[in-house]
Amino acid sequence: MRLAPLILASLLAGVSIPALSAQQQPAPAALPGEGAEDAKLKALFHASDEASLKRNPIMALFRGDQRYADQLGTYYTDAYIAAEKAANEADLAALRKIDRAKLTPVNKIAYDVFEADQLRALKGYRPEILAVSKYLPMDHFTGFQSFYPDFASGQGAAPFKTVADYENNLKRNAQYAAMYDRVIGLFREGMQRRIVQPKLVVTNMIGQFDNLIAQGVEESVFYGPVQKFPDGIAEADQVRLKAAYAAQIRDVILPAHKKIRDFLASEYLPAARDTVGTSDLPGGAALYAYAIESNTTLPLTADYVHNLGLSEVKRITAGMEAQKEKVGFKGSLQEFFTHLRTDKRFQPASADALREEYEAIGKRVDARVREQFSLIPKTPLEIRPVPAYREKTDAAGSYMQGTPDGSRPGVFYFNTYDLPTRYTWGAETLYLHEGVPGHHFQISLAQENAALPAFMRFGGNTAYVEGWALYAETLWPELGMETDPYQRMGGLTDEMLRAMRLVVDSGLHAKGWSRDQAIDYMVTNSPMSQTDATAEVERYIAMPGQALAYKIGQLTILKAKAKAKAALGAKFDPRGFHAAVLDTGALPMPVLEKKIDDWVAGVK
Incomplete structure (x- = not known):
C-alpha cells in the first residue's frame, strides 16, 4: 500500500496540531439533546482515533499529540497494512x-461521513488493489522525501x-533513514512482478535525493533545528x-539517501517503464477505477470524467476569448497565450516582490x-516561498495547515522556481485558492471546531478539500478580485487547469496518452508555461x-449553491450557505449534498 495518500493527503486535508497534553484525551462530553446512541457514536469515534494515532504516530505529532513523539511508524510493512x-x-x-x-x-452527518470513509478505505485493501499499489511505495x-525533511527542519x-x-x-530521523530499506525491498519485489514506476517518476526522485545529498552536513535541512x-x-x-545532529546526518541520513539514490539510479531506473499510464500496469485498470472513486468520493467512470473535462474546457475557452477581446488584443487565442507567457510586465521582479504582491492581495x-463569511478562523496565515530542495517539482502554490x-x-x-514563469496575472486566484477563503479557511475552521470528532476535524477527502478551494476562486466578484481583465484571465487560466486535469x-491513465501529448494539450489550451x-x-x-x-468537488458545491438559491430566493444568504458547507469539516460529496438540502429545508 502506498504510504503517501495516508501522509500527504492527510496533510492537505487538515491533519495538524491541536493543543493536546501528553496523556490520553477523554471522549468528548455529551452535548444538549444527545442520548445514549450519540454517546456510543462518540465513544466509537474516540476509540478509533486513539487507535489510529498509535498506529500512525507521525499523524499524532502533526496534531501536537506527543505521546508517540519518538516514533515514526511501521509504514511499508505487511503488519501495518493488516x-x-x-x-x-x-x-x-x-x-x-448504533x-x-x-442520533x-x-x-x-458524522455517522454518514465515518461510514463512507471506512468503506472507501477498505476498498484500497482489496487484493486486486494491493497487488499493484503495495509495490509502488514512493x-x-x-x-x-517530499515532506519529511521540511517536517524535521525546525521550520515544519x-x-x-x-x-x-x-x-x-533524532530517534524519528533514525527510523526515517531505516525506512528506505523497506522501500527498496518493495521496489525490488515490484520489479519481479513487472509493477514499476515510470522512468520520469524515478528520474524525479533521483533528483530530489541528489538535492538532499548535495546539502552536506551543516547545510542540510536536517541540521536546521540546531542552527x-x-x-x-x-x-x-x-x-x-x-554534535549529535551532525553525526547523524553524516553517518545515518546521508548514507540512507545515497543508498536509495544509487538503488534508484543503478537498479530501478533500468527496470522502470517507458509508459506513464496506470492502465499499462498489470491490474492497472482496477487501480485507476479505485483512484477515481477514492479521490472524488463518487463512482465515476473514466469516460464520464474525460467527457466532462472536454465540455468544461470548451466553456472556459469561450470566457478566455471574451477577456482577449476586452483587453483589445489583436490576434488568435494562442497568440494571446504567448503574449501572457512572454510579456515582461507579467513577470515578477524578484521573489520578494512576488511575496509582497500576495501580501497586498491578502489585505484586499x-x-x-x-x-x-460569518465563520472566520482564528488561525493566522503566513506567506512563504517553497523550500528550495523541492521547488522544482512543487506546484505553483500549496498550503500547510x-x-x-x-x-x-x-x-x-508560493513557488519561485523558474521565476519568470510565475506570472503575476495568476496571483489573485492562487491566493483565493491556497489562502483566504480557500484552504486556509476550510482547514482551519474544521480543526478549530472542537465539537467535531477528530476524524472530521483533521481528516477529509480530496474532492471536498480541493473542491472547496477551487470553489473559493469563483468568489472573485464578491471579494473584489480580478477587476483587471488580466487577473480575470488568470482566474480563467486556473479554472482551465482544473478542467484540463x-x-x-x-487520458494518461485510461486512454493511452503519452506524457508529451498531455503537456501539449495543456499548453495549447491555456497560457501555462512549459x-x-x-x-x-x-x-x-x-x-x-x-x-x-x-473540478468534481467544485462543480458539486456550485450545483448545491444554485439549487439552494433557486429554492430560497431572497432568503438565500451566502454567509449561511458557506457556514453550512464548512462547519462540519470535509464531507464526501453525497453527504455534503444531503446536508445542504437539509439546510435549505431548515431555512424555508
Missing part, C-alpha cells in the same frame, strides 16, 4: 450496531521547544545536540471577506486520480 485493514473492519462493525435514527442531526510527490510541524523534542527528532535553539536549552545541551481580500489554537500559523507557499488525467505544464503532467502520472477531485 492493522489498518482490521481497524477499518472493526470500526464498521461497531458503527453498524441506531442512526436516534442528533449533526451526529447523523514517487516524487508522495514519498517521505515537528516541535523543538525542549531537549526532549530534540532527542525525539538556533529556543530559550531554556542549556549551553552544554546545545553543544551535545549539535480581508477587507471584504466578512460580506460572504497551522494549529487550532493559533500558536503555529497556516502557511501559503479531467481530460489529461483520464515548466508548469510539465510539472502538472508529471504529478498526474505520479498520483493517478488525485487531480480529478478539484
